[in-house]
Amino acid sequence: MLGCAPTDRIGADLAAMLALPPVPPQVGWRNSTRLARDHYVRLDSNDYSVHPGVIGRRIEVVADLDRVQVFCEGKTVAEHERVWAWHQTITDPEHREAANMLRRNRISALRPVTDSDQQVLVEQRRLSDYDAALGIDLGEGGLVS
Secondary structure, three states, rough: OOOOOHHHHHHHHHHHOOOOOOOOOOOEEEEEEOOOOEEEEOOOOEEOOHHHOOOOOEEEEEEEEEEEEEEEEEEEEEEEOOOOOOOEEEEHHHHHHHHHHHHHHHHHHHHOOOOOOOOOOOOOOOOOHHHHOOOOOOOOOOOEE
């Protein structure tokens, strides 16, 4: 019990209050993780794209009420408007194009040589050879007898 009206205490309360700090406090959500191969980070139930050039590297995800930002070694690698709907996938067109380019480069590096004199021919065995090796006898109808 105060023993007085709350309005009578306002002067004493104001005198006892400290000044606000010169820098506003940091608010929001912050997490550090490695960027997975799918180059998305999940916040609440939404997936936000990140530039695929930092796949496998440590990133820091910072979110507040309005924005989702992703940093890698102090550089911004993604920035999205925060979405409050559930189960959404938010993709920056630049991130999509970079992922497609990396994918094309990787696939072209893995393609086999198309020059016919450099190709190695591999014998292809008939399936009936495997059946014989395993002692399986398939009748004319294709059923095991």
